[in-house]
Amino acid sequence: MAQEKATEPKACTLTIAGPTPPPENIIRQFRDQGWQVEIKPQNESTSSRMLFVDRLEQAIKRSRRYQDNIILFVVDLDDFKSINTRYGYSLGDKLLQEVSERLRGCLRQYDSVILLGSDEFAVILCDFNKINNAEAIADKILLHLSDPFYLPGAPEIFISASIGISSFPNDGQQVDTLLANSETAMRLAKEAGGNSYRYFTPDMNDRAARRKVKEMELRRALVHGAIKVHYQPIIELASGQVAGVEALVRWHHPEQGEISALEVISLANATGLIQPLGRQVMNQAIIQVGEWHKTCNSLNLYLSVNFSKNEFRDQQFEAKLSTILRDAGLPTSAFWLEITEDFLLDERQQPEKILTRLKDMGATLVLDDFDTGNVPLVHLRHFPIDAVKIDGSFLKDPSFYHEKEKFIRAIIAMAHNLDYKIIVKGIETEQQLDFLRRYNCDMAQGYYLARPMTALDFEPYIPR
Secondary structure (H helix, E strand, C coil), X not given: CCCCCCCCCCCCEEEEXXXXXXXXXHHHHHHHCCCEEEEEECCHHHHHHHHHXXXXXXXXXXXXXXXXXXXXXXXXXXXXXXHHHHHCHHHHHHHHHHXXXXXXXXXXXXXXXXXXXXXXXXXXXXXXCCHHHHHHHHHHHHHHHHCCECCCCCCCECCCEEEEEEEECCCCCCHHHHHHHHHHHHHHHHHCCCCEEEECXXXXXXXXXXXXXXXXXXXXXXXXXXXXXXXXXXXXXXXXXXXXXXXXXXXXXXXXXXXXXXXXXXXXXXXXXXXXXXXXXXXXXXXXXXXXXXXXXXXXXXEEEECCHHHHHCXXXXXXXXXXXXXXXXXXXXXXXXXXXXXXXXXXXXHHHHHHHHHHHCCEEEECCHHHCCCCCHHHHHCCCCEEEEEHHHHHCCCHHHHCHHHHHHHHHHHHHCCCEEEEECCCCHHHHHHHHHCCCCEECCCCCXXXXXXXXXXXXXXX
C-alpha cells in the first residue's frame, strides 16, 4: 500500500505594523517557521491615532463597567502653522513636546495625552463623575499654555489653544462619535477667536453642517469673483469734503441675498479663508482707488482697509501689499490700514515689529473700534499708530449728552495731544454730527453722511 503523501500546511500571514520594520534576523526567524511576513510601515501620526483609539476604547469599557463618565478634550493649537513657517519644523516639533509636557502637568496620573495630528492633542479624563469640573481643567490648560515657551534658537514663543469638550456617555457611545463631537466643539471655540473652550451640544452638529455648506459657498464665491467691494465716504469735518473712502466687503448670496460683512469676515476667519478674502478685497480696492487717482486727478483721496489679525500671519503680507500698490499706481501714503485691538494684544504675532515695517513703507495706521477699552490710550504709544476710530453707537443714547459728554471730550483732547486723528463711524443724525464738530473731531462716516455704495455710485463724491 502506497504511503499517502502528507499535505503541506497552509502558510499563515503575520502582519507587522509600526513606524519602522523589525530587524532582518527577526523577520527571517518567522519565515523559517513557515510564516508569510507582511510589513506595513506606519507614520507617527497613524501610530498615535491607533494609540488614541485603543486608550479611549479601554476607557469606555471601564466606564460601562463602573458606570462613570469620560471627558474627551480635543486641544488644537491656534495658528501653529505660523510657528513652523517662522522657526522651522524642527523647532515646531520641540515645541509640541513642551506642550505635551504642560498638558500632562495639568492632569492626573492616569489621564492620557495623545498627539492626534500636526498640532492637535487628545486629552482623555477617566473616572470623571463631575462633568462640570472639566471647566477647571480646561481653564488650567489655557493658563499653562499662555506662559511663554523658551526654546534654543528662538525668542520667547507665545501660543494659545482652542478646546472642544465632549463626554461619555452623554455625547456619544463610540470613539468616532466622541472624537467628532469634541472636534466640532473645538472648531466653534476657534471660530470665537481661539484661546477658549466649548462644550459639545446636540445642536452643534446642525450648526457645523450649516457652516460647512456656507464655507463651500464662500470658497466658490472667491473662485468665481462673487466677492465685491463697496465704498463708504469718510468726511473731513472741518471742510465738509470727502477725505477718504473705506473699502467694505460684500457677498451677494444667490439664494440668501446680501450676506453681512460681519458674517462674511467671521466665517472667513473661522475657516481659514480670511487671507484669500482679504487679498481679493485689497486688490479690488487698491486698483479702483488707483484708477480714481489717475482719471479724476484726485491725489488726496485715501483708501482705508480693515485687516483681521489673521491676515498678518501671512509672512509675505508686506511684500504683496507693496507689489499691489506699485502695480496700481497708488502711493503708499494714500493707503490706511485699519487694525483691531486683538492684534495689538497678540504678542505671538509681534505686532510692534509688523506695524513698524508697514509704517516705514509709508502707510497710515488706524486702530479700529478703539472704544472697546482693551488697550488704554497711553499704551498705544508703544505702537506707531496715526489715528483711532471710534464707534458712534454711544451717540444713540439720549442720556449720553448729559452723562458721557465730558468723557468723550477728554478722549478727543487726549488723542489730539498724542497727535492722533479721531475718526467716528456710525453717524446717523445731524445732532451727532454737530456734537463731533463742536469738539473738533477730525473725520466721520455713517449712513447720515453716505451709505456704502458701488464704485460707480461713489464717483460723484470724489474730490476733484
